[in-house]
Amino acid sequence: MPYYDLRCEKCQSEFNVKASIQERSEGKISCPTCGSQELATVYRKVNVLRYKGKDCDVCPVSVNDQSHGGCCNGNCRHGG
Ligand SMILES: [Zn+2]
Incomplete structure (x- = not known):
């Protein structure tokens, strides 16, 4: 499973989550801080x-x- 770097649009906290592509696309991931599902993917410079x-x-x-x-x-x- 891939890791996603996500940022919550609601509380602006960033977190890393391991989820399947399906879980990501179906919006099953929620912010661990506030529970919001309004998440933006964070692209880091590698x-x-x-x-x-x-x-x-x-x-x-x-x-x-x-x-x-x-x-x-x-x-x-x-x-x-
Ligand atoms: Zn949040």
Whole structure:
């Protein structure tokens, strides 16, 4: 089951709840603080993990692969 980060529209409290997609869509989740079912989903910023072996976070496709000449096939000009 997925976890939902929800915010109550009524009392503005945020909480995390584990529920099925069906339970969420049917509005069976209620605020633990006030019992309201007027809930908004909270989207959190997720830190983007750097790929292992990726040596440049400027170039989206850069890979530290010496067989291809390193970052961006050696054509990357970032950072001098
Ligand atoms: Zn509430």
